[in-house]
Amino acid sequence: MSTLTATAEEQPRTTAPDRPAYRVTGRRVLSSEWAKLWSLRSTWITLALGLLFLVAFGLIAASHYKSGIGSGHQDRDFATATAVSLSLFGTNFAQLALGVLGVLVTAGEYSTGMIRSTLAAVPRRLPVLWSKAVVFGLVALAVGTLGAFVAFLFGSQIVSGTPAAMGLSHAGVVRSLLGAGLYLGLVGVIGTALGALLRSVAGGISVLVASLMLVPGLISLLPSSWQDNISPYLPSNAGESMFALTHDSTTLSPTAGLLVFLGWTALALAGAAYRLVRSDV
C-alpha cells in the first residue's frame, strides 16, 4: 500500500523543527482568487458569451440602422442614433452575462460548500470578498472595454457614410467606450457583492436583473414629478450616463453617473461585507 509508506516516510521530515513559515497576505488571497476564477470552465464560457453579446448585438444594431437608411423608412428609435449608441447596443445583454458570472463567483461557493474551505483558509474573511471583487471587477472591465472597442471599430465601419457616422477621434467617443467598459466592470463587482450578500445563485441573479432591468420600468408607474427626481439616480440610468455620448436635462453627466453608480456598488459591497463578517457560514 503506497499510501502507508508515504505516511511513514513523511515522519522524519515533518517533525523537523524548521517548519516553513507560511503566512496569509492580501496579495496571496488575490492570487488564490485569480486561480480559482480561471480554474472553472463556466468562467471561460460566460466571459466568451459576454464578449459575444457585446460585439454581436452592436453589429446587428449597426446593420439594422444601415439597412433602414437604405430602404428609406427609419425606426423612430434610431432617429438620434450614433455610431457609439449603435455599437454599444449590446451592453444590456453583456451586463447580464458579466453580472451573473459575478454572482456565481461568490454565491457559487455557498451553493457548493467551497466557502467552508475558503474561509477556513482565510478566517478573517473580508480579504476574500475584496479579492473576489477586485479580481472579477478587473476581468469584467477588461472584457467590457475590449468588447466596446471591437464593437465600435466594426460598427463604425458599417455605418460610415450615414448620419450616424463617427470615428474614434470624434469628441467623447473614447470616453463613452471606456465608460461602457467601466460600467460592465462595476456590474461585475455588484454581481459578486449581491452573491455574497444573498448567498444564493438564484437570489443574487434575481436581484441583479431586477435592479438593472425591471426597476426602471416600475418607476414609470410613479407620478412624473417623482420620476424626474428619482429616475436619473437608478443604477441602470446612472450607469447609462457613464457611456452615453449625449446628455440632456433628464440624465446625469458622465462623471455624476459614475459617482452615483460607484455609490450603488459601494452600498452592495458594504452589505456583503456586513453579512460575511456577522453571520455563520
Added chain:
Amino acid sequence: MIDARQLTKRYGEKTAVDSLDFVVKPGTVTGFLGPNGAGKSTTMRMIVGLDAPTSGSVTVNGRPYARHEAPLQEVGALLEAKSIHPGRSAYNHLRALALTHGIPRRRVDEVIELAGLGSVAKKRAGAFSLGMGQRLGIAAALLGDPQTVMLDEPVNGLDPEGVLWIRNLLKALADEGRTVFVSSHLMSEMALVADHLIIVGRGRLLADTTVGDLIRDAGGDTVTVVTQDPARLRDVLAGPGVDVTGRIGSEELQVTGVTAREIGLKAAEHGIALFELSSRSVSLEEAFMDLTRDAVEYHGSTTAVETQGSVA
C-alpha cells in the same frame, strides 16, 4: 492543542452546544464521540471560526483560530466532505488553498500522493465518489502541515482499505507529536484509534476520559456471585480496591476489583458455599450506550419489525 471554555452555541431556542469545557492535548488521538445531533460538528465549526460561539470561547495553540498568521498551519480540518467546488479539479482546489498561504506547489503534489489521489488529481472533483471526496478533504487538511489535525467523521464513505489508511494516518500524526481530534458516532471505530475520549450528548459534556477509565466507570469487569452466606463473603473479600454491592436479604453480590478465580479460591479457603460465579465484561460499546442513552436525539425501534415468512 485545542482549549474550549464554556463553549456554547444556540440556534434560537435550541442549544446545540452547551457550556463545553475540554482540552485536546498533543501527541495522542482524541476521539470526539456522541450520537447524531450531539453538537460535534457545530463544535468543530466553532474551532475553525466558521460559526461564532453564542458565549464562551475556543482557542487553538493559545489563540482564536482567526488570529493566526497561517491558520492552515495551525489546524487542518476536514469538516463536511463536500467543501469543494465540483467543477474544479482536485489539484486546482488544493492549489487555490495553498496560494492563500504561500504553500509551494511541491507540497500540493505531496498531499495528493499522500492521500492516494495521484491518478485522479486532474479530474473534476464533482465526479469523485464519496470516498475520493473524503480523501481530497483529508489532503486539504494536511496541506499546511498543521500542528493540529481535526477530522469530522473521516471514515464515512471509505472502503475498508481507506478506513485502515485513516487509522494508520491518525496514529502516525499523533506519534509525530501533533494534536489529533477525530469525531465519530461509532464507538467501535474510536476504540481502535483513540487514546482519549471526549463524549458529548445533546451539546453537553458527558465524559472526558480515557478508553480504560470509561470501561471501569461503566462497571468494568464485574463478577456476580450467589452465595449461601453473603455477609461472611463480604468480610472475606474486603480489601483495597474491592467493591462489593448487593441487596440486603439477597444471596446475590456484585463484586468488582477481584477476579472470579480469586473469589472462588477465597470462598473455598473459608468454606463458603457458592451457587453461582460469573464474570461479565462491559464492552466499550455498552459503556458508551449507557452514557448516552438519555442523550440520544433520535430513537429507533426494532420491536415493530415482523418477519413474514413466505412459503413457496
